[in-house]
Amino acid sequence: MKTLIKLYLKMTFITLFIFGTSTIVSANELFTLKNLERERANLISDFLNINIDSQKKHQRLLQRQRQLADMERMVLRDERLLMTQSSMVKNAFKEYDKTFLVHAGAENNVNAMTQWLTVVNVTNDSVLNAKAGYR
Secondary structure, three states, rough: HHHHHHHHHHHHHHHHHHHHHHHHHHHHHHHHHHHHHHHHHHHHHHHHOOOOOOOHHHHHHHHHHHHHHHHHHHHOHHHHHOOOHHHHHHEEEEEHHHHOOHHHHHOOOOOOOHHHHHHOOOOOOHOOOOOOOOO
């Protein structure tokens, strides 16, 4: 009788453990994509920061691009994202050139920031023709 109760308790514990971990895994299916978005935002933030001297900014951008490249690889290899119906995932892959800046830049033989500037239509001419002032 005691062995039957112990067996029942073990089976209940195993079932609850499996159910609990499967819920945790499905809740974090967008984890890699959210991390990628955070890293991409940090890269763009450092690029646009005017309070950093040029040498330090260059070093930070190189480091951020390496980190972003790793994150992009993780997202591209994450099979859980293929199984989700999230609009975040759909938009990320639909806007490949904006989402995967390092990879898209490598395909176009430019760095990630040049790729970003191209995608958002910022050119030398548009910057030089811009007028400072209030709108």
